[in-house]
Amino acid sequence: MKKLLLFLLLTPLCLSAKILILTHHYNRPDFIEIQKKTFDAFLEDDYKLVVYNDASDEQMKKQIEQTCANIGVTCIRVPQDLHRSDNSPGARHQHGIDYSFEQLAYNHDDIVALVDSDLFLVKPFSIREYLKGYGLAGLPQDRTDGKKTVIYLFPALVFMDMPNLPNKQTLTFKGGRAEGLACDTGAQTYYYLKNNPSVRCQFFDSIYSGAIKRHIGCQYCRNINCTNCIPKLVEKGFDKAQIQFLQDCPDDDVEFMLDRNFLHYRTGSNWYGRSAQYHQTKTDALNTFLNTILANK
Numbered sequence: 001m002k003k004l005l006l007f008l009l010l011t012p013l014c015l016s017a018k019i020l021i022l023t024h025h026y027n028r029p030d031f032i033e034i035q036k037k038t039f040d041a042f043l044e045d046d047y048k049l050v051v052y053n054d055a056s057d058e059q060m061k062k063q064i065e066q067t068c069a070n071i072g073v074t075c076i077r078v079p080q081d082l083h084r085s086d087n088s089p090g091a092r093h094q095h096g097i098d099y100s101f102e103q104l105a106y107n108h109d110d111i112v113a114l115v116d117s118d119l120f121l122v123k124p125f126s127i128r129e130y131l132k133g134y135g136l137a138g139l140p141q142d143r144t145d146g147k148k149t150v151i152y153l154f155p156a157l158v159f160m161d162m163p164n165l166p167n168k169q170t171l172t173f174k175g176g177r178a179e180g181l182a183c184d185t186g187a188q189t190y191y192y193l194k195n196n197p198s199v200r201c202q203f204f205d206s207i208y209s210g211a212i213k214r215h216i217g218c219q220y221c222r223n224i225n226c227t228n229c230i231p232k233l234v235e236k237g238f239d240k241a242q243i244q245f246l247q248d249c250p251d252d253d254v255e256f257m258l259d260r261n262f263l264h265y266r267t268g269s270n271w272y273g274r275s276a277q278y279h280q281t282k283t284d285a286l287n288t289f290l291n292t293i294l295a296n297k
Contacts, residue, residue, distance in 0.1 A: 019047040019127055020108045024078070024096040025117045026054050026089075029067035030283070031265075034120055034290065036071050041297055044126040047113075050104065054078040054096045056087075076103065090175055090185045097155060097173045105160070106168055114158040114173075118265035122293055125261045131159045135199040138189075139206050139257060143181040150178040152190040153201075156264060157257055166196050205259065210252030212236060222247050241292045248285035250278050263289075 021039065025032060032051055039047060051068050053075050055061040061077070068075035082095040097114065105112045113127055131137055138153035155173045162168060171192045175183060178190040193201055213219045216236070218229030224247045233243050237260075246254065255264035265286060267274070 017110045019045050019111045021047055021049045021113045022100050023115045023117055024052040024054055029063045032067050038120045042121045042124050045128045050074045052076050052078050052096050052100050093185055094174050108162050112160045112162045114155050116156040120263050122263045123261045127159055134202040135161050135165050137202040140203040143183050150181055150190045152186050154186045207256045209246050209254040213252050245285055245289035250281045
């Protein structure tokens with residue numbers, strides 16, 4: 001009888017465990033819909049998606065709020081006075097992450113995933129299974145001066161076993177310098193890993209389409225029937241839908257992460273200042289790719 005009561009008491013807690021996915025959006029409310037759609041289709045874990053709304057103007061703020069309301073996603077406003085000292089894209093990202101960690105991440109009783117606003121899950125995948133046995137998993141960045149090297153986590157995609165991380169309040173994705181080396185966003189995770197050697201961190205891979213296409217000698221090719229680059233892309237393991245996407249893109253600034261389970265559109269916030277036509281062409285290619293893989297799921 002005691003065992004039965006214990007089971008009944010613990011079961012609701014187990015069933016309520018959900019991975020918390022945090023994503024910070026400055027613009028592109030359409031990407032929120034795509035993230036929700038692809039996580040619903042491909043993520044094999046129970047999850048809760050929370051959007052931090054960091055739009056800098058009132059109209060975009062309202063569009064993001066309305067999109068979240070339409071698809072049933074929690075939307076939290078990032079106070080804009082956080083950016084008063086530095087309004088650069090990297091600083092905004094850091095401020096938003098810090099705010100979301102203080103609000104939700106540090107106190108979450110399950111895994112927390114940090115996901116860029118223009119990054120999408122494109123294959124069946126379990127974050128819980130992937131992180132098993134590790135405290136952290138993410139994309140490594142490194143800086144060196146020839147004498148020393150620092151390795152840290154770039155916050156485009158990070159998984160954190162938050163309830164079991166020691167000194168988790170010191171886990172921050174601020175940038176700045178690490179061991180005197182100039183780094184970008186995420187630099188201070190170097191010190192977290194250094195100061196907490198018991199934390200096992202799993203680093204995963206990243207493949208830039210530009211690097212691949214330069215390697216095969218077809219950087220600027222957009223011909224889906226090219227007899228040179230298409231067979232070479234097949235040899236590299238790209239499937240038909242991925243190749244179509246790469247050939248349809250207006251440039252090669254696209255990234256596949258973690259054994260190609262995630263697709264990173266890159267510069268979705270347009271801090272490069274690209275034209276509207278550029279983003280329309282790239283978004284059309286993205287939507288064609290997603291429609292294909294969702295239809296074949």
